[in-house]
Every structure is written in C-alpha cells, then in structure tokens.
Amino acid sequence: MQLPIPKTDPVEPFKDSALALTVLALVAALLVALTVWTYLGVPGTSVKRILTVLGLRLAALVLACLSLVGPSLAFRSDLYPPSVLLIAVDDSESMTNQDEFDGKSRWQNLLRNLRQSEPILKQLRDERNVTVFLYRFAGDVGDFDPEGKAAGDASNFGQMLSALYDKHGQERQLRSLLVLSDGAHNGPDREAQLAAARPWRQRRCPIHTFAFGDKKTSDRERDIVLAEINPEPSPVPIKGELTVRGTIHAYGFGGAKVRVHLFINDKPVHAQDEWLNLAPRDEPLSRTVVTLKCQAPHEPGEFKVTLKVDPKDGELSVVNNEISTYLTATKEGLSVLLIDTPRFPEPQLICDALRTDRRFRLFTAWIRGNQPLDVVELEKDLFHFDKQRYNVVILGDLRGDQLRLGHPQALKKIHDFVHDRGMGLLMMGGDDSFGSTWHKTPIADLLPVDLGIGGRIDAPVKMLPAEAGSRRIVMRLGDTPEDSAARWKAMRDLDGMNRLGKLKDKALVLAETKDGTPILVGHEYGAGRTMALAADTTWRWTTDEDGYKNHARFWQQLVLWLARQDETEGKKAWVKLDQRRLEMGKKLGFSVGLRGKSDLEAKDPEFDVKLVSPQNVETPLNPVADKGQYRGLTEPIKAPGEYSLVVSAKGTDVDGTPVEGTAEAHFLVYPNEPEMARRSANHKFLEDLSAAGGSGGKLHKGSELVAFLQELVDKPDAQAGTRAAPWPDWRRKNLSVFHVGFFLLFVGLLGLEWFLRRRWGMV
DSSP states (O other), X not given: OOOOOOOSOTTGGGGSHHHHHHHHHHHHHHHHHHHHHHHTTOTTOOHHHHHHHHHHHHHHHHHHHHHHHOOOEEEEEEEOOOEEEEEEEEOBGGGGOOOSTTSOOHHHHHHHHHHHHHHHHHHHHHHSOEEEXXXXXXXXXXXXXXTOOSOBSSBOHHHHXXXXXXXXXXXXXXXXXXXXXXXXXXXXXXXXXXXXXXHHHHTTOXXXXXXXXXXXXXXXXXXXXXXXXXXXXXXXXXXXXXXXXXXXXXXXOXXXXXXXXXXXXXXXXXXXXXXXXXXXXXXXXXXXXXXXEEEOOSSOEEEXXXXXXXXXXXXXXXXXXXXXXXXXXXXXXXXXXXXXXXXXXXXXXXXHHHHXXXXXEXXXXXXXXXXXXXXXXXXXXXXXXXXXXXXXXXXXXXXXXXXXXXXXXXXXXXXXXXXXXXXXXXXXXXXXXXXXXXXXXXXXXXXXXXXXXXXXXXXEEXXXXXXXXXXXXXXOOXXXXXXXXXXXXXXXXXXXXXXOXXXXXXXXXXXXXXXXXXXXXXXXXXXXXXEEEOOOOGGGGTTSHHHHHHHHHHHHHHHHHHTTGGGSOOOEEEEXXXXXXXXXXXXXXXXXXXXXXXXXXXXXXXXXXXXXXXXXXXXXXXXXXXXXXXXXXXXXXXXXXXXXXXEEEEEEOTTSXXXXXXXXXXXXXXXXXXXXXXXXXXXXXXXXXXXXXXXXXXXXEGGGHHHHHHHHHHSOOTTOEEEEEEESOTTOXXXXXXXXXXXXXXXXXXXXXXXXXXXXXXX
C-alpha cells in the first residue's frame, strides 16, 4: 500500500514561536528527568558525572533543534549581472595629426586617456562583472594593440559597427559601445555609415563617441580628387553600351563646373561638363558622381578605362585628377533580335530565358496592325538594322508582309546579313509562320525547309532529339547523353506544331516527334546558319524549377548554335577578378574556370595561376574548389602599379575530349591617401553617429573618457540589485564546510557522552 504524501512541512509546528519554546522545554525537561532517574543509585556515579552526561545530551538536543529551525544571520550583498562593454579605437592615419592642446597627436592623446582608464576598467571587470572588449578599426576591424600605430586606411565606421554587431549583437546584456575617434571618415557614403547604427538602437545599446582632434585644423583648401571609377557592365559585350561612373571629391571647388573626359586605351571617346555638388554643412568635402556613356570596343579583350578632370586654377595637386581601371570586352555578348506579335506567353518566356544569361543582349520588336507605315515612320527603322549588328534574329508568329512594317527592306537585309555576315536566323511556329506569305521571299531561300505548305497539326506532340541533334549542343540538356535523354523524356508534350515543307539538301533534323516527323531543322546558308522550329508552345515545359531550367538552356543553346558559338575556341580558360582596382596592402580574390566547346565547365580541371608584377616577377597562386567553383586569393600587394593574373588550364570536356586554354586579366594597385585628405576632425559626424544609435548615446570630449568610465562604476546597471546572504545557509543543496562541521559536532557530542559513560562504568 502506498503511503500518503504529507502536505505540510515537518517543522511546521515549530513556526509558532510560543509552541516551539513550549515543546523544546518539555523535551529538555523529559531528557533531564530520564537521565537523573536512569543513573540514581548506579555504582560509580556522582552528581558531577550525571551533570556532565546531562550537559552533553542537552547540547546534542540543541543542535538537533537548530537543524530543524535553521536560524541564520543575514548579510546584504550587491548583485551585478554579467554585462559587456565594447570600446572601438580609430587607428586611421588621420589620428596622427598633431593638433591636440599640448602639441601631441590625436593618437598620443587617445592612448594617454586609455592608460589613465586602466584602473577603472580593471574595477569594472573585477567588481562590477563587466567584460570589456577593446578593438581597433580603420579600413578593417581587429583586436586593439596598445603598442600599435595609427596607420590604418580610411575610417570605415559602417564596417566597424556591422562587424561588432555581428560578433556581439546577441550578447545578453550590452552595456555600451564607446567609439574613440576624430570622426574624419573617408569610407562609404555618410548615410550608409549612420544606417549601420540602427541595429544597436534596437538592442538598446547606446553608442557613446569620444572626440579627439581640432575641428579647425586646416584642410586641403582647394583640390579635385577622382576617388572612384566603376564601369558597367563588367565584363561588357563588344559594341554594347558602356556606362562609366566616377566619384569626384572636391575641396574648395563645390559648385564649380569641370570638364570630364573618358578614355579607352588612352584614346578619347567622350567628354562632358559637370557641375560639382556643394559641400554639406560642416563639411569641406563635396562628393559628385558623374556618369559618362559610350559604345564598348568592337573587339574582345581587355581595355584600360580612364577618367580625367581638367585642372582648375589654384589646385593643390593635379596628379589626382585622373583615375583608371581595366575592363573586359567579350564577344560572348551576342545581340539577339526577337520580332513577334504581342501574344502570350511564348515570346515572353523566350525573353526571360535569354535575359537570365549575361552572354546575350536581347532586343525586341513587336509588330502591331496590318497597315504599312508612312515614310516618316519608315525612317525610324524599327529594327535598327543600320545601327545594330545582330548575331541572331528570331521570327515569331508573323506574315511576310508584316515584317516590312518595321523596315521596308527588312526581308532583303536579313537575307544579306545571314549570307554575308554570318548572322543566324530562326523561324518558329505560329498561325502565320511558314505560310504562303513567306513563299518566294528572300527568307524562303534562307530556311532549311520549303515554304508555302502551311497548316498545323492540332494534337499533342512530343519533342525529342533526333540522331543528328543528340550529337550537338543545341539539344543537350544534361552533362551526359543519358542525362540529356532522361530530361527530354520528362518534358511535357507541346500543343501541336506547324507542318514543315520538304527538307532542303544538307538540312539537319535536330528534333522530331515520336513518329519521326521533323520539328526542328537547321542548315548552313552562306556564312550563316538558319533554323525552322515548327513548335510555338515550348512554354509548356515550364511547370517546375527543372522545367524552367531546361527551357532556358534549350533556347540559350539554340541561339549559341545559330551564332556558331559551338565552333568558337570554346575550349577556353577564364579568370574573373573580384576587383580591377585594388588598394595597396589588400588581398585580391579571383575565380578561374575552364569551359569546353559545349560552353559547360570542364571536368577535373587543373590550373596553373601566376601573379605577375609590374617588374615581371611571377608569384604562383593555388586556387581551390569552393562550392562548385575554383577560388583563389593573393597575398597583400604592397606596391602600386599594373599587375596581371595569368592562367593556364587543362581538363576534360563533357564528351570526354581533352580541354585546355589560357587566360589573362589585368588590374591596378593604387596607394591609399584619402585619409589624410581631410585634416580637420569631424565631431559633427560623431555626434550624428551617437544619435543614430539612440538609447541615450552622446558625444563626449576625448578627455572625458576617465570620468565617463568612473560613472559606470559608481552608477549601477539597470539590472543590478541586492540580496540577503544568510549564514549559515541551511537550505543549501550542496554540502558546505558548515554542514560537515555541524554534523561532526553532533556526532562528537554523542560519541563523547557514550565514551564517558563507558569509562565511568555507567553503561
């Protein structure tokens, strides 16, 4: 039978003081009476011996009662929960300016204040349970070294705030972030740096800034500095539109007009006037972004892009009025013109498929209506044949006479471009495609099938690679023939197709239906290639992620085949640099690869990569596989100049044939001097930084650091408190010295009482 669990404390009766004293007195009296009665008349006893035994027993009784009641003395104890204090020290080069009140540099004054703060920081650690982290920052963030020097790059406050938040943002209790700096920032945009303080506001961690330096130290009064250059896109397709953006830092020339020039390989290509922005309040420096556009080079390769600003009277230096970088122009920028009626969804999904690949520059022309354009409209040239050289033209669901609406000589021009220039042409299916309106036109001569038959097959058809197509890039959806065949088998059926005419001599059937009816046919014509695709519902393949990928790959490879990209030196190594302009002392990251003629990455590639200095000194580099690509990193480059990465690679194509190639990429290494461009301290920025962090953060003088830290010692944290510490702590779960000693004393009293009775013969 299970015993009932008591619902009351076993010492509950003793909580009433009167009852406790009464019970204790009765027990003591009973103990005295029993002891005296037991030993009266026993030989060897005496009054002294009975009193001794009685005293020992009463002492044991008192100890037993104490263990039940548990009396303690209470001592007050302050509680300081663990917290974190972060201190970020600016060690950028501007901190070496000697403009403190005693002729010392800002850095020397900062170090002096930190040394004076060491006893208080120790007190925070030892007595207030505060963990203090000291960091240094400039262009990067690291541990603070009191023996270090102020020689860092431009102060990047945004990077510092983000890096420290990533590292400490999840701390349970952030006390404060202290930023010791002159505020002379030359990192990214001011607003972007201030925005990095917002996460600290959400954590309710105040950002206190401590300002060093003199706000009135003279700046570079009048100077123009080209600080940044950014060509887009990079790489750029040959003959494509090139946009070059530059950032001009102006000291004392805010509001002035300047002439900006753009050079490619030191040849002028464009120039324009720009008005420089006015400097913001309390800022001697104004920033102006200029944008210049031109046509990219006509040949593939690497090109040097340069921006120059004409000197102004009174400039401190004209050397920094010029900035350069490198840009790659690639022939992989194929120009594709899609001409169709505004139907849905086939042409739209074709556009999506091509626009996701940077190798293609897509142009579209939508034909609406049936009436011929007037002379003025004809002069507009909807297709821009006279301005743009297309690699491939795709004709959608159109009649032959509709094509003339975009240009009166469109049919002949397309014919000549294919025959003479090697342009590719595709006619796809549709209600008006391959019909009688195309019969006896120049386009009819181009296509690999006879025209004029017309009509459609209005039944589901399965598109599969034909024998000739399975051996060519255009029908390859997988890395192996087996994978490709499986993907085609899984594709959904198409909603019918056009009836194609008789195949011309040397025409290749690339795809067919299950019963062998040609659905995709191609052939060579003059210098170019043409295709007839009887389907116009390939959008039906886009039912899931794999379907979208297969659809995009089919159309991309179809265009590559029409543009003869499968015949190019596709066996090529490539190298992509993370930057084309690198600050001196930084590392450069890069990616390398090797493509086969199918334009897929080669298998098991081996790379020989060398960094070549301006003095032709070669340094070997070792790229490693990283998430499906090969990445490498140089050591810090310590000298300015023009460098290059040279890559030799070899591997195996997807069909098992050997692949090899070489590639080279250039980049510029420049010395960083913008940190000293502004000599005056910027306390206003530090004030704004504290305000952006919220939670009571404020701007302080650098000399107030010691007093601020002392206030942290004297002023308890919001979560601090007090507690009563009992002695002895009877309810402590773990054994203590007191518990062991109390137990030994109790046992000792009982043992001594028994020993004396035994010795005196009272047992």
